Amino acid sequence: MTRGATLFVGCEPEVAAGPDGRILVVGPEARVAAGRGAEVIRLRGRAFPGLIDAHIHLEGLADRKLTVDLTGLSSLEETLARVEAWAARLPEDGWVIGSGWYNDAWSNPAFPSKRHLDSAAGGRPVYLRRKDGHSAWVSSAALRLAGIEAGTADPAGGVIDRDGRGTPTGILRETAMQAASTLVPRPTEADFDAAMAETLGELAEVGLTSVHSMDTSRGFGSLQRLHANEAMKVRVTYNLPLADLHHAERMGVRSGWGDEWLRIWGVKAFLDGSLGSRTAEMLDGSGTARLPQADLVEMIDRCARAELNVCLHAIGDGAVRRALDALARRRDAWRYWRPRIEHAQCVNPKDVPRFARIGVIASMQPIHAVADRELADQYWPRVTAQSYAWGALERAGARLAFGSDAPVESADPRLGIEAASSWRRRAGWHPELALTRAKALRAYTAGAAYAAGMERHVGSLRRGKLCDVTVMDDDGVAATIVGGAVSWTRTPR
DSSP, rough: TTTHHHHHEEEEEEEETTTTTBEEEETTHHHHHHHHTTTEEEEEEEEOOOOOEEEEEEEHHHHHTEEEOTTTSSHHHHHHHHHHHHHHHHTTOOEEEEEEEEEESSSSSSSHHHHHHHHHHTOOOOOOEETTTSEEEEOOHHHHHHHHOOTOOTTTTEEEEOOOOSSSEEEEEEEEGGGHHTSSSSOOOOHHHHHHHHHHHHHHTEEEEEEEEEOOOHHHHHHHHHTTOOOSSSSSEEEEEEGHHHHHHHHHHOOOOOOEEEEEEEEEEESOOOTTTTTOTTTTOOOOOOOOOHHHHHHHHHHHHHTOOOEEEEEEEEHHHHHHHHGGGGGSSSOOOOOOOOOOOBBOOGGGGHHHTTEEEEEEEHHHHHHHHHHHHHHHHOOOGGGGGGHHHHHHTTOEEEEETTTOOOOOOHHHHHHIIIIIHHHHSGGGGGGOOHHHHTTTTTTHHHHOOOOTTTSSOOOTTOEEEEETTEEEEEEEETTTTTEESOOOO
């Protein structure tokens, strides 16, 4: 008899977990292994390895609870009405901060201007991130405070949109956003931590047991405080921004530092922008290169020496090729060298086999294809046959790790699994690039675990691994189990 064990019954297969939160037995012998003194938790549905989101922005999700959320609004007028209502609650000099606007869903998809915000916000400074996070829509007051005027030059890796007279229109792309974003007031630690805790709870509700976050030190600080208070509902692997690499080098932080709940893994860098903001770096010369090749090579060398992995944001086929070229120099840099290309939305056929050959993980978000299909067909019709090429990459031997990029898209992993498999075939959009449901599920479990060096602990239901389980039935997620404890349940216990 194993004292302190937990037995999950009624699901298929049944699972027994020990007092250390690790799996004792999966299947018919679970009841015997748990013993008579075990706590019995009754669930209904199919038990899967705990689902993992390999690319998420926890900080962005938390911020949306504290700022004006423009997600899902279908017109400029509707968006401005929400901004106006939010601004009315603020002092005359208060900042209107928000995100989620998506002009490609409006009847007139043209990018909006500062004049719209000047009226709606009553002259207040406004900073609104586009849905993809690669453009910001700001007011005249925000431009003035940021020192952006007609004579201001575009920063390296960024673009200030201008009208025919050279006057800034209020749209800032890529690194040009930073001049205004650094001025935006931050919430208190208490408010932000409460929003972060609520965010983690909501992720457990959609069946997630672990996530790989791509955030700043502010988000990491919040996670540390929640962890200290035992208030985390899901495990978090944190990837720090390139701007903080020197701190990690100075302190000697390496990939894997931390514990099973909160750990550090990689360094995130942007090579280009996004399709939606028209800043993805393409082989045809269009888009915006945010990180020059020499700087990219230097970053990879520094990370390899520091034994830190790299997570390279590359969406356009030009950026993907540059990432592969730079990574080819550093094959097997150290024992746990697992470089990742984040998104890899457009991959030239010549580069598809290079992922497996070089040992680069394709960290992708299938749900983007659903949102971007019309946009990709309209602006990049020549590359859509090799866009979101999960099937081609998998057949070429590449390791896939799937995520959501939330809050850009929904964090619900079921939507990603559907997008990568049956949606693509049903939509008839290059169905040869689809995956089977089983392979899509693997990218959300074993593939994501490997991408963060956690394959010995999570990603499958095996004896000795952490008891992280997602239970699903016909109605969706029935329960989420992390470390042998129920973090969320719909089914009455």
